[in-house]
Amino acid sequence: MSFLKSGVAVVTGAGSGIGRALAQQLAAAGSALALADIDEA
Numbered sequence: 053m054s055f056l057k058s059g060v061a062v063v064t065g066a067g068s069g070i071g072r073a074l075a076q077q078l079a080a081a082g083s084a085l086a087l088a089d090i091d092e093a
Contacts, residue, residue, distance in 0.1 A: 057082040064088045 061078045065071030067089030075087055 060084045060086060062086045062088075067091070 056078065061075075061083045063071050063075045063078070063085060066075040066085075066087035071089070075085060079085060
């Protein structure tokens with residue numbers, strides 16, 4: 053999928069769970085990433 057290499061993906065909740073897994077897959081595919089997560093503690 054060539055669009056993964058030419059775009060920027062914004063992933064919220066990238067610190068754990070599905071968000072983290074998605075960020076890892078997008079990075080492996082060559083996407084530029086903007087990641088965000090919060091730690092309320």
